[in-house]
Amino acid sequence: MLTDRTEEKKLNIIREFRARLVEFLDELIEQFPHEGEFVIIRIFIKDQVPMADVLGRFIRDLLPFADQVKARDEKFFLNNTLLYTGASVAQNKVNHFKELWQSNQLDKGDREAAWKWMDLLNAIATQYYKNFGCIKGWERSE
Numbered sequence: 001m002l003t004d005r006t007e008e009k010k011l012n013i014i015r016e017f018r019a020r021l022v023e024f025l026d027e028l029i030e031q032f033p034h035e036g037e038f039v040i041i042r043i044f045i046k047d048q049v050p051m052a053d054v055l056g057r058f059i060r061d062l063l064p065f066a067d068q069v070k071a072r073d074e075k076f077f078l079n080n081t082l083l084y085t086g087a088s089v090a091q092n093k094v095n096h097f098k099e100l101w102q103s104n105q106l107d108k109g110d111r112e113a114a115w116k117w118m119d120l121l122n123a124i125a126t127q128y129y130k131n132f133g134c135i136k137g138w139e140r141s142e
Helices: 002-031 036-048 051-061 063-070 075-079 096-102 108-132
Strands: none
Touching: 002 036, 002 051, 002 108, 051 063, 051 108, 063 075, 063 108, 075 096
16 A cells, blocks of 8 residues: 555654664764763653654754755854754753864864764755655744
């Protein structure tokens, strides 16, 4: 049945997005083992936040800035809340990635790796959006 295949394709893209985001967080945790915030955010994204919400929020709030990612415009990291999990995590924890981005803890290679992760996450989010539109409940308010 077409509907079942469509739903399966949607779910596969959502799973892929979350898996890649968790891998990105795993890299951050490995690189910054003293930054416990990344572990907390990883747990929320992997085990607490519904899968569709993770991608839905990304499509609504971050995909519109895909051109900034392509241009490697660091305003993307400085002006957006990248690692958002919801009200369960304090705002200062969510903004911690911005602080790291501005610090000297990330060298040029680290920054390029982060950009490549964003390229990948944008590609997955774009694939979902082009095929299915916004995730229900995460529509943009124009």
